[in-house]
Amino acid sequence: MRYTYSAPLFAGLLGGLLALATPAHAQTDLLNDLEKQTADSTKREPVAATFKGTHIINSQSVETPGEGTLAFLIQHRFGTLNSGAYNFFGLDQAVLRLSFEYGITSRLAVGVGRSSQEKTFDGFVKYRALQQTSGAHPMPVSVTLFASSAITTLKFGTATQERNTSSRLDYAYQVLVARKFSPSLSVQLMPTLIHRNYTPLAGMQNDVYAIGAGLRQKLTKRIALTADYFYLLPGYAADHYTNALGLGVDIETGGHVFQLHFTNSSGMVEKFFVPQTTGNFFKGDIYFGFTVARNFTVKSQLK
Secondary structure (H helix, E strand, C coil): CCCCCHHHHHHHHHHHHHHHHHHHHHHHHHHHHHHHHHHHCEEECCCCCCCCEEECCCCEECCCCCEEEEEEEEEEEEEEHCCCHHHHHHCCEEEEEEEEHHHHECEEEEEEEEEEEEHHHEEEEEEECCCCCEEEECCCEEEEEEEEEEEEEECCCCCCCCCCCCCEEEEEEEEEEEEEECCCCEEEEEEEEECCCCCCCCCCCCCEEEEEEEEEEEEEEEEEEEEEEEECCCHHHHHHHCEEEEEEEEEECCEEEEEEEEECCCCCCHHCHHHHHHCCHCCCCCCCEEEEEEEECCCCCCC
């Protein structure tokens, strides 16, 4: 017996087979996507750029320059805005600090600086002990350990006022704990100890304790509001000095970050702004200043 197949019947069979194959292919793609998402969910991804610079305003941030990167910082403070027209509202006066920061590894950084205030040299070490991560078993915060020393080279006038090297040294120790809550908001806490080898007045503390806090609120892709504040724990320093407060704006411009700020502290080293701030921010004792940071790749990070 001879069978014949019509063209419409053949086309119908072919269309049915394609209809069956298409869902199977789509199901395979869906399974592949689910497997990929499941694999990705087991990864721990580091949270980057909690802050855009190694400094917030007065304070250090949890950030380090990065392995093989040299950062050059220019920090500048004018006089107080309430100093009057004769001093051009503070612009006739200035305090300057120049510093270099280098990332030995992605976690460890060192730095040196020189401030015109009391002709002070300072050096520091930062170690990024923990980094915030997302994904499986996330680390909720970043933790950076900071230690610095500063020495004043100012001449004190008469021979009886001169001090030996040890009495010119001050030390700062901080634990910087930060969390990036969203792409726009980062917050940092800073338990702080300042140790001074020499105190000129009876009753002054050699050890000053403070709790600092800082934040960064991003406004646009390249502009963010910043703030930091140090609360002095009870003692001589808290009774005779004021808490350091700073408000600022970060502007990213290509290869560097430009920071504008207003603060009641003229000093830019921990030994100055934590235990020795005298200005009252809300009475106009406000120093306008800026920080310019420029990074240079000294060592290639390519393996």
